Amino acid sequence: xxxxxxxxxxxxTHIGEIKDEQFxxxxxxxxxxxxxxxxxxxxxxxxxxxxxxxxxxxSKKIAALEHTETAMIxxxxxxxxxxxxxxxxxxxxxxxxQNTLYGGTSxxxxxxxxxxxxxxxxxxxxxxxxxxVAIKPNTKVIHIETPSNPLLTITDIKGVADLAKSKGLxxxxxxxFASPVNQNPVDFGIDxxxxxxxxxxxxxxxxxxxAVACSNAHMEIIWNVAKNLGGSxxxxxxxxxxxxxxxxxxxxKAQNKNAKKLAKFLDGHKDVxxxxxxxxxxxxxxxxxxxxxxxxxxxxxxxxAEGLDAMQFQKELKLIKSSMSLxxxxxxVLSPHKTSHALLTQEERDAIGxxxxxxxxxxxxxxxxxxxxDLEQAISKVKKSKLxxxxxxxx
Ligand SMILES: *Cc1c(COP(=O)(O)O)cnc(C)c1O
Numbered sequence: 001x002x003x004x005x006x007x008x009x010x011x012x013t014h015i016g017e018i019k020d021e022q023f024x025x026x027x028x029x030x031x032x033x034x035x036x037x038x039x040x041x042x043x044x045x046x047x048x049x050x051x052x053x054x055x056x057x058x059s060k061k062i063a064a065l066e067h068t069e070t071a072m073i074x075x076x077x078x079x080x081x082x083x084x085x086x087x088x089x090x091x092x093x094x095x096x097x098q099n100t101l102y103g104g105t106s107x108x109x110x111x112x113x114x115x116x117x118x119x120x121x122x123x124x125x126x127x128x129x130x131x132x133v134a135i136k137p138n139t140k141v142i143h144i145e146t147p148s149n150p151l152l153t154i155t156d157i158k159g160v161a162d163l164a165k166s167k168g169l170x171x172x173x174x175x176x177f178a179s180p181v182n183q184n185p186v187d188f189g190i191d192x193x194x195x196x197x198x199x200x201x202x203x204x205x206x207x208x209x210x211a212v213a214c215s216n217a218h219m220e221i222i223w224n225v226a227k228n229l230g231g232s233x234x235x236x237x238x239x240x241x242x243x244x245x246x247x248x249x250x251x252x253k254a255q256n257k258n259a260k261k262l263a264k265f266l267d268g269h270k271d272v273x274x275x276x277x278x279x280x281x282x283x284x285x286x287x288x289x290x291x292x293x294x295x296x297x298x299x300x301x302x303x304x305a306e307g308l309d310a311m312q313f314q315k316e317l318k319l320i321k322s323s324m325s326l327x328x329x330x331x332x333v334l335s336p337h338k339t340s341h342a343l344l345t346q347e348e349r350d351a352i353g354x355x356x357x358x359x360x361x362x363x364x365x366x367x368x369x370x371x372x373x374d375l376e377q378a379i380s381k382v383k384k385s386k387l388x389x390x391x392x393x394x395x
Contacts, residue, residue, distance in 0.1 A: 016061035065180035066213035077196025079231030080210030091117035128159035154285040161189030181252040199327035255298030316378035326362035
């Protein structure tokens with residue numbers, strides 16, 4: 001673990017800046033070259049080696065935010081996840097993974113690992129004991145994701161990290177949902193932190209990127225695979241990401257605040273059955289969340305009351321958009337049963353609590369009252385339709 005001497009807002013604004021020595025401009029210049037002079041020390045600079053000036057500098061910002069020695073930028077969150085897992089697993093190895101993961105990660109494991117002869121076990125639950133019973137003699141890695149998607153379940157980061165250490169296993173976490181503003185897994189003993197930078201790090205729904213943060217020793221292993229798989233990011237987008245990350249803390253704190261207020265509003269609404277948000281005292285793991293998160297994040301889920309149509313609800317929303325992705329400054333919603341969990345059977349969805357009335361809500365930075373009014377008017381329209389259908393049936 002390595003801590004910067006600067007506060008988090010200063011890290012976002014200044015760490016990883018490239019000084020514009022020539023023109024004294026206020027922001028980092030972009031170096032778009034894919035060809036660099038081979039210097040006598042033998043440094044080979046090439047974008048796919050993840051060592052162009054913009055890549056190297058932005059990595060410093062991400063490492064400082066995650067309290068790690070180093071970091072690396074990837075072309076997507078999936079490039080970061082797939083490269084990292086493949087770096088620590090080979091034929092005959094086994095990985096223990098948390099039972100609910102981002103759909104893309106889950107598909108990657110299920111579809112690709114069998115081709116490499118890598119074994120995997122999805123845990124039955126989220127308790128440390130669920131991870132412990134899944135460990136085998138050939139286990140090498142434990143992979144977690146907390147808060148989980150879409151029900152915001154919390155995994156005990158320190159508990160899992162301690163378990164892994166006692167067995168000599170490597171731990172990896174997908175920290176996308178929390179962002180480094182709300183959660184620093186390395187402080188609790190996790191080895192490797194991954195991000196889909198497409199989400200909070202980018203924050204404006206216009207950048208596809210990924211990142212990994214860890215020790216120099218682990219990064220060397222990851223880099224050796226990364227250069228072969230080639231999942232690097234264009235320097236223009238690296239520069240865009242640096243620009244976006246200057247306001248990371250401001251954005252995420254505004255999203256935390258809005259999400260908490262909206263979670264409370266929905267929780268007290270008679271037409272909403274369940275609200276899933278780790279910052280609500282009624283969340284079964286509120287205490288655990290409080291012990292490992294600095295803020296509770298901008299993601300929440302809620303289930304409309306029985307008989308209310310979630311698809312119609314989304315169509316009725318005027319300000320809040322329906323969207324496949326998340327974490328932008330604009331508020332968005334989606335139906336997990338139609339999107340991320342569409343490939344599961346109804347029974348499988350029921351088993352994990354993803355009903356067809358569940359809405360995942362990525363809370364943005366809009367004025368709270370406007371979001372509440374939008375939710376309110378959409379709910380009342382869906383209720384009206386429900387009453388009309390009931391009248392039709394009885395008449
Ligand atoms: C979106 C997402 C990913 C994948 O990121 P891409 O940038 O789309 O490749 C991985 N993990 C989580 C938790 C995500 O939300």
